[in-house]
Amino acid sequence: MGLRRKMRGLNFKKEDFKGHEQLESEREQNAYRETLSRHLFENEAVLKSTFTDCPDVIFRSFLIGNKTKALLIYTEGLANIEEIDKNVLSPLMQQETASLPDIQAILEQKLSVSKVKPITDTMQAVQEISSGNPVILIDQQLQGITVGLAKWEKRAIEEPMAESVVRGPRDGFTETLSVNISLLRRKIKSPDLKMKSLVVGRYSQTQIVYMYIEGVVDQQLLEEVHNRLNRIDIDGVLESGYIEEFIEDNPFSPFPQILNTERPDVAASSLLEGRVAILVDGTPFVLIAPTTLYSLFQASEDYYQRFMIGTLIRWLRYLFLLIALLLPSTYVAILTYHQEMLPTTLLLSMAKSREQVPFPALVEAIIMEITFEAIREAGIRLPKQVGSAVSIVGALVIGQAAVSSGLVSAPMVMVVAITGVASFAIPRYNASTAIRMLRFPMIVAAGTLGLLGIMLGILTIIVHLNTIRSFGVPYLSPMAPMKGAEMKDVLIRAPWWSLKKRTRLTGYSNTNRQSEGQKPNPQKGTE
Template sequence: MNVLNGKPAKKRKHKHAPRTEPKKPPQPLTESLDQNLSLIHGELVENVDVTFRYMTNEVRMAVILVEGIVDAGKIDRDLLQTLVKPGFGQRDNLSGLTGDALLTAAADAVPLGMVKTVNTVEAIFSGLFGGSAIVLIEGCSQALAVNVSGGEQRAVEETTTQTVIRGPKEGFNENLRTNLSLVRRRIKSPKLASKMLLMGEVTQTEVAMIYLDGIARQEIVDEVYKRLSQIETDAILDSGYIEEFIQDSSYSPFPTLINTERPDVVVGALLEGKVAVMVDGTPFVLIAPALFTRYFQSSEDYYQRADISSFLRIIRFVAFFLSMLLPALYISITTFHQEMLPTPLLISLAAQREGVPFPAFIEAILMELTFEVLREAGVRMPRAIGPAISIVGALVLGQAAVQAGLVSAAMVIVVSFTAISNFVVPYISMSISARLIRFAMMILGGSFGLFGIMSGMMLVLIHLESLRSFGVPYMTPFSPLRLSELKDVLIRAPQWAMIHRPSTSNPANTKRQSKGQQPLPPQQPEGGGQEGDGS
């Protein structure tokens, strides 16, 4: 990618260590059924779920499938019953057919849509473990891979991490094809492009990159595909694996990729010119590029009125900064800047801290670490008792600590409000960033007071300005300043006012809708009377 937003993007250096085991050349199939089966058995270790079915219909055949990932109804009803019919149910006999003609006759007879030919052992295993049934026929140097994927899988349900009051309730599941269909149902356009990649030398995980052709900027599409294609690893088990391979700043506390399990969020991002990456086996989809302000926008903002959505966004920004700075501000003011407090409040705080044996900094660190332990315990505990443990633990420990004189009541209030503010941010990846920065701010506040906090915030801002997400400045549209895009940042303008797409979209297709769609009250007829009243 050459230049985005007026600045050259940094070149990424990819250094791959030589693989200890060089890749074997593909093993082609032969015309002998027994020899092909021998090649497959030679590569396949003992597996109880791999089934071989042998049959004869004027020619010898074998069907290979993996139980549990195929649809048993399609296997029995559509595949096996077709293959055992004389002449595959379409011809008088097969004795005059050989080679490719025999394979074509079998493919034409199978009443299933996705049938393709494979000619290597590696391609057979790729299709076999991807949910296809493999049909080998005596005299054919190719095989049929018939897509009969199915089996037990989680249904499309409501999301658990990004819930909304008003809006679609569907969420992605672990099946890649299902997730692609959820996006396709919402974007019925031939411009919706998807590219499939196979990742993981061992897991052979399917990964799909989707975008809207003509809306997404081609430089971004090429960069995402380049980074994905350069991944060399044994396993891809979740989109988090890919996130660490393709993100811009691995050591930054701020995320540079959005992850979501909501189809409407992905569709909204695609319509803005972004690229989505789906991974088979996980409901979480990656969206690139990611901007700092995007983490404070919820999909529900676009389903509510503009004034309500704008108010909620401001609340989120305020809560984010409170979750980062509130404990540090309390420590610095009570330790170094007592003159900033009103006298009655200062006396009240002094009275509360009279029996506390620790300075404010140690007190805050202990309380924050205790709450982090309780939060992690609530997540890891069984679902039936996890919330109860978190609530009871926080109440009991907080009250007991105050009564024992280990911490002050004001510190419990500060830590509790900080934790509540942390949950306001819609994306947990950004709320985790606030949790990490909070401890650094507490150290600076406890060491240098407000001067340390201000210095820390300056470093955070400088770091944010230096970040890029696939070549796009992280702080867009604040820096570089883009006035036209401020309609959807701190506040959300009405839908009819957001005419153009963000700068991440294709420069040739930035217009999203027509002007002049603001609703206006009906005009009164001349004379001041109403139509049809006889005046």
């Protein structure tokens, strides 16, 4: 009974779960795993002591065939009560038997539930009950039965608000892992779509599934993903952001090294390129690894519009990137050190607008940028009914009042506004946040060294980007190192019939993504 007392507080240790060396894992886990007893009252005592002060865990005693004692344990609110009554309790209680019921016979003949399996130890029973699956224990049996009747409230499938498109699928991931897996299965129906699961979190017991296409993904990448996920040891995982910070290559870089998305089509297209999708139960955000800088500035709609439109929009997006990063710092540098670069008329106009401003351009820019970021953050955190109104009205009122009072100049307000609009054109929110963070040191560099400071800042960013890797893949690939054949999907969006080769990430297996001669040719006809 000593081992039974250890389980009462459910104070699981690192060794209780997956993610460690096999020999150590087996040795440590066996210390906390106890096989079920033949005596039902002993198993009931252990589980009741484990679930002390858990009134939502229901222990339902009943008789199988009016003869054999049995116990049903389930979590109220996580289990389907109607199905339990209909397909579990009713057939077992009405069973006519003259001998001890056999576990295998019950599994095969009595339970009309598709997902059932035997369990042999108390730890398995605790995990299944906590996950919402009812557990049946029978007197004089060394095995129990877990029934897949978990059911809880879940959100309907909706279009992701942060990744909306004009043309494209309208479905999005939800917080339910099984639903997210089915959405990807719907996109990729091949049996080569494989998945592996593990549990992370001592208390949260969060299920994580990583998916890949066998024959397309590189095995070294797959092993690296598996190793990084396996070594995570934390008390709880509530969102995929927890996992992202544990598995990224350079945690001190402002640039995201793992792509996250709420769109099944984006995840499916990444899988077709040989990437790995990491799904975390309880969040609609799926992680994609590895990723590159250019992937962060590509939207799914680029591939649904005609290639000329997709290329134009991509060029505009890169232009907006430069504006979001460099416009305020360039404005500060020119006003502070390089007034000769401006036409005389424009210089006189700006000088007139700054006559009453008591601050230098550097301080003025920092004040306005901080104010704009505060308004943006307030608009996000406020209730939806008033958030947009506060953002728009706040920006107009504060901007007009600041100009009227002489605290800032009108050109500075316009520069900050254009910069803010340009940052919204970046399709990935985490990439937009990185650019917003880098904007402040660029402004400081411009205010102290002028255009020389801007060039030093740009060089520093480029050098930093060249040092980053995402699961071994260079962050600036395929531009650095240069891979000419893959440049068709970087600065431009080439037509689909010309994208013959798959992007090479860490390996070179299965690089052909389509047959030869796919270019439309009405004169050729069909054979």
